Amino acid sequence: MSLIIAYIGKKGCVMTGDKRKIGYFGDKENLEELEKELYNGKIRTDDEFKKRAGELGISIKITDDATKLKIVGNSVRGEVSTKGTFETKRRRIYGTTNGYQIVELLGSETKSRKAGEKGIIIFGNNHAKQLAQTLIQRKWKPSQSLKYMGEVFEGILAEVSSQTPTVGDKFDTLIQQPVFNSSQAQKHLNITIDNDIKVLTKFRQELTEQLVQQNIAIDMASKIIDKGEIGKVVSIDGNMLFVQLNDKTQAMDGNWKQKAAPGQNVLMFTDSDNVKIGDKVVIENEDLCLKKDKSPLKCDIILCSL
Known part of the structure; x- marks a missing residue:
């Protein structure tokens, strides 16, 4: 074009x-017919092009x-x-x-x-x-x-x-x-x-790397936990809690690199003074909290399933 x-x-x-620049989407055979008419001069104007594309069920974008x-x-x-x-x-x-x-x-x-x-x-x-x-x-x-x-x-x-x-x-x-x-x-x-x-x-190599990262992000985003048990409290130091992840949970950073594997500890923060060793940590309605009283927790990681 x-x-x-x-x-x-x-x-x-x-x-x-x-x-x-013209983008197409639609049935392959109908697209071939549209291009044939386009390249032999049968279609002469943008309006004729859009009309014929519609008749053939082809979506087009012209810029x-x-x-x-x-x-x-x-x-x-x-x-x-x-x-x-x-x-x-x-x-x-x-x-x-x-x-x-x-x-x-x-x-x-x-x-x-x-x-x-x-x-x-x-x-x-x-x-x-x-x-x-x-x-x-x-x-x-x-x-x-x-x-x-x-x-x-x-x-x-x-x-x-x-x-x-x-x-x-x-x-x-x-x-x-x-x-x-x-x-x-x-x-x-x-x-x-x-x-x-x-x-x-070099541009294509960088683009390939970006696409790989995007695919990783899409895959990991589908694994973000929005409901269920995460782990349990194993250590308390003031408002800082160390939570041991269960065997189905991992922690990722913003670049989707693993920060903690199942069974390892992650740092969380609380404003509650009623936290005990062994308390269960869950996500309910997309909120991270203690299971027993719904006290909110904060962390700088992304919690995902395996």
Whole structure:
């Protein structure tokens, strides 16, 4: 769901891209039918798209706030991506003065990489690309400034967006024009792209770690005890109590790390002066208290079942 147009030449690189992003949810066969009609140009407007999606029972979410272009080093990077079940496929173009490279990634693994010196490159679905190519042939004037070329590209994207919902009507345009010959351009791109992919790899590793932690949190949250016996008082020191956990209870900290296993002691606090060794500690109506008189207790741990 993107259209990116890039010019790379001796003047530098100018790149324009839309900001559309579309999310789908629904029956696989109906989704395939919707995409078929969308990509062959049968569906021309957002309203037609929403109506047809409704007829097929497909839920869609359309936004126009995606950032598909970015300045990386002395180059402009454009990216279109497709999220699969397990991995995201990315197609990127990095452009600078007198050089560009097109990189295809699966996750953060490079699947292909090819280089060129100059030209007009278009990323998008076939229908949007054909519309853009026709308009470029009609409007292109290579002798103009990069700023003017960017304005032409924006006009082309605006026309394409009026003919297909796959392209939005909001755009970004970025320009880079360092002084590079073709050899210098490719050297700079090699360094820039290698570093950029390393950043992506690190980001994906951090994201994976976050997802693991989120899954742990979801699993542990389902084990938080809101009712039942916790343990018994085994030591009293003023308002501080040491409570021995029973064989079905463990104590966790805010990061879901175990602070105490079943049978071990945890620290709790009370305002009651009627606590005895052996008193049962329970949770009733999500409140931690003594079983005998419902005196409230406090602690800085999370009590969970095994």
